[in-house]
Amino acid sequence: MRRGPVVSAAIAAAVLAVDQATKVAVRAAMPTPGASVPVFGDLVRLTFTQNDGAAWGLLPGGRVWFIIVSFAAVCVIAGYLIRRRPQNAWLVVALGLVAAGALGNAIDRAYFGWVTDFIQIPFDFPVFNVADASVVVGVGMLVWWLLFGPAPADGEIASSGPAEGR
DSSP states (O other): OOOHHHHHHHHHHHHHHHHHHHHHHHHHHOOSTTOEEESSTTSOEEEEEEEOSSGGGOSTTOHHHHHHHHHHHHHHHHHHHHHHOOOBHHHHHHHHHHHHHHHHHHHHHHHHSSEEEEEEOTTTOOOBOHHHHHHHHHHHHHHHHHHHOSOOGGGBSOOSSOOOOO
């Protein structure tokens, strides 16, 4: 059985659940945007922000555009998974992470009009959330996969069928 698309969907569902649960918890515990508490001293803080833009607050007010782009990305990923049924573990995980991140922030934008961000690290890095991290890691994995090819055969999810190439 070729399980790649199922595994990718399961990863997306799990990451989406964690993303939404953490955002609900932050909004419940910190009802005022700007509230901040240390988690690991100065290394990590929980800081509640409402971001109506893209990464780093770029393009504020693009709510509808961002929702459309997010759902388009998820549709492209779903179409690829259904048509190609990739089995390469690296690719399957990467696509699940990107889909989860896109959906997580799209849900916030559709429901609130902004994205709940709450993870703050030092060095003036922007406040982010689980969905943001999921997209960054997933896209990084995709770039790696595109540059260096598929993972070795022992990284395959299913042993049936030929190994997936580029």
